[in-house]
Amino acid sequence: MGERVLFFILAIVAILSAGGVVFSRNPVRSALLLVLNFFTLALIYFTLSAQFIGALQVIVYAGAIMVLFLFVIMLLNLGSPDAVPQERDLKRPLAYLIGFGILATLIAQSLALLIPGVPQASPDAGTARVIGLALFTQWAYPLLLMGVLLTVGVIGSILLARRRAS
Amino acid sequence: MTLADFGWAILRIAIMLGFLLSVLPLVIWLERRALAWFQNRVGPNRLGPFGLLQPMADAAKLFFKEEIVPASADRLIWALAPALSLFPALVAAATIPWGPNRLLTPVADVDIGLLYFLAMSSLAAYGVLLAGWSSNNKYSLLGGLRASAQVISYELGMGLALATAVLASGSFRMTSIVEMQAQPLWGVVPFLHNWLIFTPWGLIGGALFFVCMLAETNRAPFDLPEAESELVAGYQTEYSSMKFAAFFMGEYIAILAICGIMTTCFLGGYLAPINFSPIQTLGEQGGFWGVLATLTGALMPPFWFVLKLFGLFFSFLWIRATLLRLRYDQLMNVGWRFLIPVGLVNLALLTVYVIWGWIPSLIGYAVAIALYFAIFGSRKPERREVILVSEAQPYRPKEA
Known part of the structure; x- marks a missing residue:
C-alpha cells in the first residue's frame, strides 16, 4: 500500500x-x-x-x-x-x-x-552481482559491441575537436 | 518494517547528522588555527579557551547580517543554490560505517553503498554551478563554470580509484569493504590489519583518490572556483548572511564525508591499527580481560574512525598551507592525462591479482613503473607563456 x-x-x-x-x-x-x-x-x-x-x-x-x-x-x-527561437518547419x-x-x-x-x-x-534482482552476471555471461557480445560503439564515439569527438583546433 | 526498526533508523540518522553538525565549528576552528600556525600567525584566540568559541560568534554574526539580493539575479534559482549545495553533503555520509554495531551505524547498509556516495557527490556540482549562473555576475559565472568542469573531470578518476576497493573486496557494500580489510596483513601478518593502502593497488588507488578528493571539494591546490586573487570569491561572491553560511557548511560537511569515504575504503575504516581480536577471545573469561575486550571491541572503533578522519582533514590544511594553486590547464592535464590513465592501469593490474595471484601482478607493477619512467622520466615539463589580460576570462595558452 x-x-x-x-x-x-x-x-x-x-x-x-x-x-x-x-x-x-x-x-x-x-x-x-x-x-x-x-x-x-x-x-x-x-x-x-x-x-x-x-x-x-x-x-x-x-x-x-x-x-x-x-x-x-x-x-x-x-x-x-x-533566447530560444521558434522555427516553423517540418x-x-x-x-x-x-x-x-x-x-x-x-x-x-x-x-x-x-x-x-x-x-x-x-x-x-537489481543488485550489482545479478546484473553483472547477466551482462558478462548472457549478454557479453552486446556489451562488447556497446564498448566498440563508445570507443568510436570517443575517437570521433577527439577528431572533431582536433579539426577545430588546427 | 516494525516500529522498533523505524526507531533505530531515526536514531542512526540523528547520530550521523548530530556528529556532522556538532563537529563543524571545531573543524572550522581547527582550519583557522592550523593555517595560522603554518603561516606563523596567532589566529583567532580571544573567545573562549584557545578561541574555541570563535565559530559560534561568526555564526551569530552571519545570522544578523543583511541579506543582499542582486538586482538582476534569477531569484528562485539564486535562493535554491545554497540548499542544493548543502543537501548532497548532508546525505552523502549515510552509508559510511563508523563502528562495528550495525544497529547504530551506518544509516543504511545498502548493497550499492559506494555508488550511493558517488551519486550524491555528483549532485553536489549543481549548487555551485547554479549559484554562479543565477548571480548574473561575471566572476560568479566563471567560478561556477570552473567548478562544474573540474567536478566532472575528477569524478572519473575518483570512480577508478574507488573501483580498486570494490574489486579487492568484491562488493559495493561499505561494511564488506571494511570486513575485507580486517583480515591479516597480506594474509600472513596476523597482528596487523590488511588495510587497502598497504597493497600496491591500494596505495596507488588511495593516492589517486586523495588528489581527486581535494579537487572534488574545491580545496587548495584545486580551489580555482573560488580563487580569491582572480575571481573575488567565485560562485559565492553575491551571497551574504545565512546563504553564504550554507555554502560554507556544505563545503566542510562534504570534506568530512569524503574523508570518511577515504578512511573506509583505504585506511581500514573503524579498524584499529593493531588486531585486537585475541583480546576478544580472552574477554570471554570476564574480569579485567572482559573490560579490555569491551573497550577495544565496542568503544574504541569510533575513536579510531574519528582519529583517521581528523588526520585526513589535517592533511587537507597542510596541503592548503604548502602548495600553490594550479593553473586551469594544469588542473585539466592532471585530471585527464595523469589520473585517469594511471587509474586504468592500476585497475588492470588489480584484475591480474584477482585472477592469477600476486606474483604476476607484482611483476606487472614493476614493468608498468619501469615503462613509465623510461617514457616520461627524461621528459622536461613544457614551458608555456601565459597571456595576461585585464579582463577576467579563462586562461588560454598562447597561440603558436
Whole structure:
C-alpha cells in the first residue's frame, strides 16, 4: 500500500517535471526540471528494487550528463528566457507525431500491467552481482559491441575537436 | 518494517547528522588555527579557551547580517543554490560505517553503498554551478563554470580509484569493504590489519583518490572556483548572511564525508591499527580481560574512525598551507592525462591479482613503473607563456 502511494507521488512529480521541461521558456529551468525528472525516475527504480540501475541513473544522467548540459547552456549564454527561437518547419509536426506515438505505445504496454497477477521481481534482482552476471555471461557480445560503439564515439569527438583546433 | 526498526533508523540518522553538525565549528576552528600556525600567525584566540568559541560568534554574526539580493539575479534559482549545495553533503555520509554495531551505524547498509556516495557527490556540482549562473555576475559565472568542469573531470578518476576497493573486496557494500580489510596483513601478518593502502593497488588507488578528493571539494591546490586573487570569491561572491553560511557548511560537511569515504575504503575504516581480536577471545573469561575486550571491541572503533578522519582533514590544511594553486590547464592535464590513465592501469593490474595471484601482478607493477619512467622520466615539463589580460576570462595558452 505504502509503495503504491509512493509510486503515485513520484509519478506525478515525474510527469509534472517532464511537462515543465517542454513548456518552460528558460533553458536553464528546463534543464533543471529534467534533472528533477531523472532523479524521480531513479527513486522509482529504487522502489522497484532495481537499486543498481537507480544509482547509475543518478550518477550518469542526473550527475554527469545534465551538468554537462547546464555547462553548455551557460557557456553559450543561452540562459536568457527569450533566447530560444521558434522555427516553423517540418520538425515540429514530426516531433508531435513521434512523441504521441511513443506515448500511445507506452499506454498500450502499461495497460496490460494494470491487470492483477503480474509476476513480481525478486528482491535481489537489481543488485550489482545479478546484473553483472547477466551482462558478462548472457549478454557479453552486446556489451562488447556497446564498448566498440563508445570507443568510436570517443575517437570521433577527439577528431572533431582536433579539426577545430588546427 | 516494525516500529522498533523505524526507531533505530531515526536514531542512526540523528547520530550521523548530530556528529556532522556538532563537529563543524571545531573543524572550522581547527582550519583557522592550523593555517595560522603554518603561516606563523596567532589566529583567532580571544573567545573562549584557545578561541574555541570563535565559530559560534561568526555564526551569530552571519545570522544578523543583511541579506543582499542582486538586482538582476534569477531569484528562485539564486535562493535554491545554497540548499542544493548543502543537501548532497548532508546525505552523502549515510552509508559510511563508523563502528562495528550495525544497529547504530551506518544509516543504511545498502548493497550499492559506494555508488550511493558517488551519486550524491555528483549532485553536489549543481549548487555551485547554479549559484554562479543565477548571480548574473561575471566572476560568479566563471567560478561556477570552473567548478562544474573540474567536478566532472575528477569524478572519473575518483570512480577508478574507488573501483580498486570494490574489486579487492568484491562488493559495493561499505561494511564488506571494511570486513575485507580486517583480515591479516597480506594474509600472513596476523597482528596487523590488511588495510587497502598497504597493497600496491591500494596505495596507488588511495593516492589517486586523495588528489581527486581535494579537487572534488574545491580545496587548495584545486580551489580555482573560488580563487580569491582572480575571481573575488567565485560562485559565492553575491551571497551574504545565512546563504553564504550554507555554502560554507556544505563545503566542510562534504570534506568530512569524503574523508570518511577515504578512511573506509583505504585506511581500514573503524579498524584499529593493531588486531585486537585475541583480546576478544580472552574477554570471554570476564574480569579485567572482559573490560579490555569491551573497550577495544565496542568503544574504541569510533575513536579510531574519528582519529583517521581528523588526520585526513589535517592533511587537507597542510596541503592548503604548502602548495600553490594550479593553473586551469594544469588542473585539466592532471585530471585527464595523469589520473585517469594511471587509474586504468592500476585497475588492470588489480584484475591480474584477482585472477592469477600476486606474483604476476607484482611483476606487472614493476614493468608498468619501469615503462613509465623510461617514457616520461627524461621528459622536461613544457614551458608555456601565459597571456595576461585585464579582463577576467579563462586562461588560454598562447597561440603558436
